[in-house]
Amino acid sequence: MNQAINVEQLNSALTSLRTLRSSVSHVFETLSNGLRAEHGEDGKDKFLIELQELLNSVNINLRDLEQTVNGLPIPVPFNLGNTTYLSQETTQDRQALYTQLVNSYKWTDKIHEYSSFAHTLLSQNSLKRSYINSGSTKRRGKLQSNHNVAPLQVDNVINNIDRSYNDMKITISRPFASNAVVSINLSHVLKAVVAFKGLLMEWVMVKGYGETLDLWTESRHHVFRKVTENAHAAMLHFYSPTLPELAVRSFMTWLHSYVNLFSEPCKRCSCHLHHTSLLPPAWRDFRTLEPFHDECKQ
């Protein structure tokens, strides 16, 4: 509605501008033509009177234009101070500069707006995955990206973990460029595959001893689908971009505690199988590594 009025006003402003222009050009035309036959004998006076009339109409038209232009609303947020004069630049190749400037200004303005929304949302949900470390801007300078770590360093970290467990065999492969995909054989209990991005864990899939490992297909056994679900939770829990090595090590320790997945009863109800889900305790506490049923862990 508001916009429709604007367009109407603009139209009338443009029409009055056009009439002003035509009346001005009329003045010049009459002037350039000079005295004509129809002016008769005392043509000079008549000519002057005609010119005066024309100038009067120019005046009227100008007043009209000023009125309509004053009626137009001025777009407030895009008054970019002195740079407005850029629009009056006479050189051809610089005339487009002002519109570009306005567009980029709008763009940065939007980014600012969105990022402030994102900031409030993120600070409400204090996700552990984000770098935001409220209050300690000093540390920000020291942060380095752990997504981009030399393969050799990743190998060292993982091989160190491999050496510290006798019943957990870890093998590294790199089917996708430089990022490691690690397969884990935990005794005769389970197999897992972990995809790394640098030193950060990106994806986990847990399967049974007899199944073939790959990154995407789920296990055919309910219990390993449940363990995969819990492993994802653990991966997020241990995620720490500042100390990636610790995160990997803690996750592996946690995963290793599944060595007694079938043999250890739940700490809470001291049963192997939960009475409704008929699953063994497929949850391991993050700190104590004690086994619980999903339903018993609260």
Added chain:
Amino acid sequence: MLFFKKKFRDTNKMGVTVLQQYPVPENKTGTYVIELLTKRILALGATQQGQFLVDCESYLSHPQMGTTKTVHILHNSEQPASVFSILESGTKNIHVIADGLFDLLMMKLSQHYTSKKQTKIESKGPRFELGDFCVKLGSVTMNQNFKGILIEVEYRPCVMANAVWGLLREFLQGLLGPSVPVQPPQHLLSRMNEIYTPIDTIYQYLEHFSAYRKTTGLRSA
């Protein structure tokens, strides 16, 4: 002997299975017990997935070949392409897993191995899946005579009997009720720390089938 399976024990893994004899109460029929157990397992949320059949035929070697040996030929509908044969030779049992053609070979060998037709024994009945468990309620018949009930419970995610025995006992005890004593099968005791394979199930069936053959009438415990 090209048709012998090489792949077993490496790729042919399966979950730990326990075979349990269920006593049929006096003046009750086998069908009654099967129906009772079916109701019980359906109430736990199981779905029926077809039927199953395990059969066993035994052959005696001809006396001319020296000491008589027994060869048991077993089929399991869970591994439909395989024939399991177990040769009893004194203290040690030797088993061979082969393709279906092995049955034809035994027919060719009928001069040396004679079949004891009257002892052909089988266990068949409904097959249920319940979460990661596979439960089979089998009625055992020898020559169309009902002999008893065998319940097979497989926990498919786990391959080591040692680790999973407590869990399996809990499940069996819950399914069968407190009146039935649940003990690890004799065959499994010696293989608690080994990876479970289909032949281990076959050995358990053979153990029970032999016991059924020895008893006349119904087996109590």
